[in-house]
């Protein structure tokens with residue numbers, strides 16, 4: 399394994415702390431029908447890959463072209479309990495690819511159930527084979543609470559993932575939880591700018607915004623991603639890299655979030671969503687996304703590939 403790149407000298411981001419342990423989310427797995435998938439696929443000109451429509455496989459793969467931007471969009475549906483394995487494989491493959499190409503791997507995490515779905519990364523074979531020393535971890539969004547608070551996305555990720563893998567503490571960029579929402583957003587943007595300046599995070603030649611190797615998103619039942627909520631003016635932010643919100647409809651109200659220009663400059667993005675409570679938003683995003691203002695997830699458009707990891711419940715209305 400290669401030596402660790404030290405960023406301690408230039409990163410203004412808060413150093414890693416060890417919060418107490420937290421609990422993990424729970425899940426459910428309602429019924430799913432191949433019929434719905436087929437209907438969705440035909441209505442959007444999407445084709446099933448390697449699947450006999452008469453014999454439904456829980457691991458259905460489909461892909462579709464996006465018109466506005468040539469993003470490779472893929473959707474895979476799994477049994478709820480099985481999704482973590484292909485997700486870990488996906489992350490590990492991208493880690494190897496970017497470490498080979500660029501020497502490091504920049505990942506931005508969301509909160510919520512995503513961290514539970516990443517659980518296979520901390521088990522063999524991935525825990526032993528990934529070059530963790532080359533990882534740089536940031537947050538797509540964070541709640542403005544102390545890092546020891548149960549609502550902290552940092553704490554969630556630390557307890558469930560980061561404390562179990564040998565990523566150098568200096569490569570984990572938490573928000574400064576001593577600041578106000580405004581201050582934390584500015585501080586975090588400064589952190590990202592330093593990482594760009596020092597070639598840790600790449601820059602999109604298309605947009606000029608930071609280009610993460612991989613952004614991992616969850617999605618709310620209302621179609622929000624990061625802390626970008628339906629109908630909120632922050633959806634239209636075009637200049638800031640990191641913004642603050644004080645009226646989040648999902649508690650807690652004060653958060654910071656990457657803006658869409660940053661989210662959409664990512665090379666690869668995975669949206670991980672499970673449960674029937676997400677089915678309407680998934681249907682709208684993939685089948686009927688005429689009003690993306692009301693459905694932020696429909697605006698997600700990375701530069702190389704958008705991959706949806708769904709369970710049968712989340713895919714049940716397609």
Ligand SMILES: O=C(O)[C@H](O)[C@@H](O)[C@H](O)[C@H](O)COP(=O)(O)O
Nearest residue numbers: 508509510511616617618623624
């Ligand atoms: O901090 C947050 O609240 C998250 O970043 C948020 O965007 C989350 O990813 C979605 O709400 C999905 O959460 P679930 O997967 O738990 O439904």
